[in-house]
Amino acid sequence: MALDEFYCLACRKARKPAEGFADCTVKDGRAMLTALCEVCEVVVHKPVSVGRIPEIARLLDLMTTPRPLPDAPARKEA
Ligand SMILES: [Zn+2]
Numbered sequence: 001m002a003l004d005e006f007y008c009l010a011c012r013k014a015r016k017p018a019e020g021f022a023d024c025t026v027k028d029g030r031a032m033l034t035a036l037c038e039v040c041e042v043v044v045h046k047p048v049s050v051g052r053i054p055e056i057a058r059l060l061d062l063m064t065t066p067r068p069l070p071d072a073p074a075r076k077e078a
Pocket residue numbers: 008009010011012015037038039040041042
Protein backbone atom coordinates (compact mmCIF):
# COMPACT_ATOMS: atom_id res chain seq x y z
CA MET A 1 0.00 0.00 0.00
CA ALA A 2 1.37 3.39 -0.99
CA LEU A 3 2.03 6.11 1.57
CA ASP A 4 -0.94 8.08 0.30
CA GLU A 5 -3.33 5.13 0.34
CA PHE A 6 -5.63 3.86 3.07
CA TYR A 7 -7.18 0.46 3.46
CA CYS A 8 -10.93 0.90 3.12
CA LEU A 9 -12.91 -1.67 5.09
CA ALA A 10 -15.99 -1.08 2.95
CA CYS A 11 -14.23 -1.50 -0.40
CA ARG A 12 -11.78 -4.06 1.02
CA LYS A 13 -9.13 -2.36 -1.06
CA ALA A 14 -6.42 0.25 -0.74
CA ARG A 15 -7.94 3.58 -1.70
CA LYS A 16 -6.73 7.13 -2.05
CA PRO A 17 -8.39 9.73 0.18
CA ALA A 18 -11.17 11.83 -1.27
CA GLU A 19 -9.79 15.06 -2.79
CA GLY A 20 -6.32 14.07 -1.58
CA PHE A 21 -7.18 15.37 1.86
CA ALA A 22 -6.41 13.79 5.25
CA ASP A 23 -6.49 14.86 8.88
CA CYS A 24 -3.34 14.06 10.82
CA THR A 25 -3.58 13.83 14.60
CA VAL A 26 -0.33 13.59 16.50
CA LYS A 27 -0.47 12.19 20.01
CA ASP A 28 2.17 10.62 22.24
CA GLY A 29 4.69 10.64 19.39
CA ARG A 30 2.40 8.72 17.05
CA ALA A 31 0.35 10.01 14.17
CA MET A 32 -3.05 8.88 12.98
CA LEU A 33 -4.30 9.84 9.55
CA THR A 34 -8.02 10.10 8.98
CA ALA A 35 -9.58 10.54 5.58
CA LEU A 36 -12.56 9.62 3.44
CA CYS A 37 -12.38 6.83 0.90
CA GLU A 38 -12.45 8.45 -2.55
CA VAL A 39 -14.82 5.76 -3.83
CA CYS A 40 -17.38 5.14 -1.08
CA GLU A 41 -16.64 8.06 1.29
CA VAL A 42 -16.39 5.84 4.35
CA VAL A 43 -13.99 7.16 7.01
CA VAL A 44 -10.61 5.46 6.80
CA HIS A 45 -7.73 5.59 9.28
CA LYS A 46 -4.07 4.81 9.10
CA PRO A 47 -1.43 4.96 11.84
CA VAL A 48 1.89 6.34 10.63
CA SER A 49 5.17 7.22 12.26
CA VAL A 50 5.63 10.93 12.91
CA GLY A 51 8.85 10.90 10.88
CA ARG A 52 6.91 10.12 7.71
CA ILE A 53 4.55 13.08 8.00
CA PRO A 54 6.70 15.43 5.83
CA GLU A 55 6.85 12.72 3.17
CA ILE A 56 3.08 12.17 3.28
CA ALA A 57 2.42 15.91 3.31
CA ARG A 58 4.02 16.09 -0.14
CA LEU A 59 1.49 13.57 -1.44
CA LEU A 60 -1.62 14.62 0.43
CA ASP A 61 -3.22 17.80 1.67
CA LEU A 62 -2.66 17.19 5.38
CA MET A 63 -4.47 19.03 8.16
CA THR A 64 -2.19 18.42 11.11
CA THR A 65 -3.48 18.63 14.69
CA PRO A 66 -1.94 20.09 16.75
CA ARG A 67 -0.42 22.54 14.31
CA PRO A 68 3.35 22.05 13.94
CA LEU A 69 3.98 25.75 14.56
CA PRO A 70 5.36 26.20 18.08
CA ASP A 71 5.10 29.98 17.88
CA ALA A 72 1.51 30.12 16.64
CA PRO A 73 -0.35 32.81 18.56
CA ALA A 74 -2.76 31.45 21.13
CA ARG A 75 -6.37 32.24 20.49
CA LYS A 76 -7.61 34.89 22.83
CA GLU A 77 -10.97 34.38 24.46
CA ALA A 78 -13.06 37.54 24.70
ZN1 LIG B 1 -14.24 2.63 0.17
